[in-house]
Amino acid sequence: MAKTEDAPKAAEAPESAEAAAAAQAAEQGQQAQARQTAAPVQVQVNDDNVAATYANFCRVTGSPEELIIDFGLNPQPVGIPKDPIQVTQRVVMNFYTAKRLLAALQMSVQRHEQVFGVLETDIQKRLKVQQS
Numbered sequence: 001m002a003k004t005e006d007a008p009k010a011a012e013a014p015e016s017a018e019a020a021a022a023a024q025a026a027e028q029g030q031q032a033q034a035r036q037t038a039a040p041v042q043v044q045v046n047d048d049n050v051a052a053t054y055a056n057f058c059r060v061t062g063s064p065e066e067l068i069i070d071f072g073l074n075p076q077p078v079g080i081p082k083d084p085i086q087v088t089q090r091v092v093m094n095f096y097t098a099k100r101l102l103a104a105l106q107m108s109v110q111r112h113e114q115v116f117g118v119l120e121t122d123i124q125k126r127l128k129v130q131q132s
Contacts, residue, residue, distance in 0.1 A: 057085050067098040078123060 055071035062068050071089040074081055093101070113119055120126050 053088055055089065059087070066092055066094060068092050078127075 053071070055073060056077055057072045057074040059070045059072075060067065061070075069091045070087040071091070072085045072087040074085050076082065109119065
């Protein structure tokens with residue numbers, strides 16, 4: 001008889017282990033969700049030695065692991081430049097950082113357009129013909 005009484009207890013042990021594992025997984029999921037919904041962390045940035053430069057040209061290239069963004073000044077913004085554009089700054093980043101940069105730039109441009117109107121990137125559409 002003892003053997004028949006032990007059988008249900010043995011069957012219950014795996015179920016309770018499975019239930020404990022499921023409860024632990026659910027708790028970990030809730031903790032991860034709580035971390036995601038928590039307030040953003042403020043990171044301190046020291047920009048004492050930063051040099052500001054102006055760019056009206058950028059070129060984006062890269063590799064499977066990195067994105068390369070070159071910035072420069074195009075002295076002839078209308079038409080095809082006669083002289084090569086001098087690249088003055090190069091930023092190399094991984095694609096995770098590039099995606100975060102993309103989101104930040106999209107948000108900034110969207111806010112600007114909400115206040116000042118849509119930005120037309122085609123310079124030919126922005127040119128005004130002078131009437132004589």
